[in-house]
Amino acid sequence: MSFLTVVYASLFYLAVLILLVGLVNKIAQYARTPAPLKIPTTPAPVTKGGVVFRLVREVVLFESLFKGNKWTWLFGWIFHFGLLLVTLRHLRYFMDPVWLPIELIQPFGIYGGMAMVVGLVGLWGRRFLVNRVRYITGPSDHLILALLIGIGLTGLGMTFVVHVDVVSVKQFFLGLLSFHIQPLPADPLLLLHLLLVAILMIVFPYSKLLHAPGLFFSPTRNQVDNPREERHLAPWARRLEQ
Amino acid sequence: MAKANLEVPELQPYLEIPEVVPGVMAHSRPFVAKPDHQEPLGFPGELVDDWQNKAIAKFGDLLGRYRSLQVYMDACVKCGSCTDKCHYYIGTKDPKNMPVGRQDLMRKVYRRYFTLPGKWFPKLVGAEDLTKEVLDDWYSYFHQCSQCRRCSVFCPYGIDTAEISMAAREIMDHIGVGQKYCNEIIGKVYKIGNNLGLPGPALRDTLEGLEEDVYDDTGVKVRYPIDKVGAEILLVTPSADFFAEPHVDGLVGYGKVFHEAGVSWTLSTHASEAANFGMFIGSYENMRRVSQRIREAAIQLKVKRIVFGECGHAWRVAYSFLNTLAGPWDFLDPRYPVPQHICEFTHDLIQQGKLNLDKSQNDDMVLTYHDSCNVARASRMGPTPGGQFDIPRAVIQAVCNHFHDMDEETIRERTFCCGGGGGLLTDDLMELRVKGALPRMTALNNVMQEKGVTHMAAICAICKSQFTKVLPYYGMEMEQIVSVHQLVSNAIVLTPGEDDDLDDEDEEEDDDESADDED
């Protein structure tokens, strides 16, 4: 087995480990930390079902962002929807045989890749063009955009410019899943693409990408507006009750 | 009233979103609390030794106690959606007054001490040590947030900068750097019972005066009782209602509404204040202690219901937190929500046709309505979401013939703060207050030009005080701000009671059970 294959196999095991342990830790931390007061941003739903509907609107439509800024919403939504399609398309590398819906989504996945890059470029543009957004942008904000655009461009590059041996790539990933390491084609574009993806997985739990789990734990969005009907007491606040 | 000498923004037909001008408001800081103001609240009197470590320890403690803080420190993607939403940014152009700019003052410290990338690559992720300069920035800019939550409406994750300002103030209090205005006031509540430090006898005098005034005006004896054991309703109202214009006209209105409803009610000297500045300083313990007075008063006076007067943040604490802080309310009448807002109460009566209203009494005014932030974005009225917008408007429209809303982008959940909320209603922050009022003043000015509006009604003591002070800076009259229940008071046609021809006054303290003499 080539040195390269060993390096990449180890890299991906490490990246998955960091991603999972990091995310589980963070989610456990969010779940463990009490929200001692009722603070939904009102008008807020008065039932649990209403809260689920509010969260679905935030996740699927980015409702609050739509109220806040139409350009950011547009580019942001294009990027995320593209990202979703791309992610679904990539599932074919992890299953054999390929599940029918994933089979059907393949062509859309390519458009997704393009949409993703377009969205990201728009978002990045705002970081230079809008004076206020430039002020709040730090090095890490540029880097994460560069990283994602890098992933998108190397991916599209393999689709449209230099084709790689996708069958071997699939063998490599199926091998990782079953702990029987298979050789990885030593294609520079592929290696770069995979390196960037591994970096993305590693930084995920330590960066602003925590916005994805964070949204579900945001008390201003996930609380039911019923403070007069139900008493809401955090464990640490209960101890003050003596 | 002396106007401070400062540059007042000019009103334009449209709100302009300015480009950032870093540092222009760094000088704005409220007076620091003296040891006398700190200690009654359980905070150290002055900056403690080893303050950095103590501040970080407190920060860690809060991260473990408040999910909001923990999630909001992590989740921001710097999308910029909130950047143009804060009235203080719009009015001052200082980027640290953009909600995310304000949050970042705290986030950079969070990243430095509580995250791996911040420990390893501080420059990359904008992490910074908690230095004296950072602390100074905290003191300045976390006292330039009125905790109005407008930013949280537009943030894709609902990040609420108010939560972050509260946490920052709590940390600063714990290392001995408190804000004089808030902490002194909380001390007064503990010592005397209300923010203004009005003792019981003064309140009684004032209320007797009101009874006489209303009698002279209307020929009907409307009671303004205090500490009346056995009354059905305990009214908790901001202490500004006891004397200042236009607040007191609102109190007159509540009394008339109760009179017409035929229910007995009482104020309490022990809980002679609806305001709860414990919220502004982010102190659960102090907020709880202030709230407990209401429970004690309700028990002591054996009331069945609790109604709150017109006060924005007080209604947030009452509606959203009171059950948590001072409940359960199982000893009160379960047929009514606890607590109720006076607008809910009045609205119910209007719906039942129990109020005889003469709208023409308000014909000298063309009204608009200012949604107070805490009512709009942190509470509700009535059974359905958005009742906090509709019920006050319904009340106003039931008592006035001429009403026009301001620009939709500036009302309801998008309402702009008056500029004086969140513990900033102090003369040492006058420049901030005037500049922060710019968006609201712009919308008001527009509706005055376009619809001939003459007056703006509000249901918040802080908004009313702030506008009274700030309107003149923008070339308007301080009398243009009115209480909603002042309008009700004007329109209500009182039903004469049996005792209206009697001359002798009953002693309120004596008639414990019987409240029937109200009507």
Ligand code: HEM
């Ligand atoms: C529950 C799932 C998710 C939701 C609801 C969500 C939502 C959002 C929203 C509303 C924004 C702000 C608008 C924008 O800048 O695009 C955003 C930004 C961002 N999201 Fe997500 N996201 C999710 C998952 C992800 C994932 C899985 C990734 C990456 C692997 C990601 C990467 C990003 C990045 C990099 C930005 C910042 C873009 C910029 O710099 O302007 N998101 N997300």
Ligand code: SF4
């Ligand atoms: S809560 Fe209000 S004052 Fe504070 S940052 Fe947000 S918009 Fe500005």
Ligand code: SF4
């Ligand atoms: S809207 Fe929310 S996520 Fe976007 S910059 Fe502001 S605080 Fe951060």
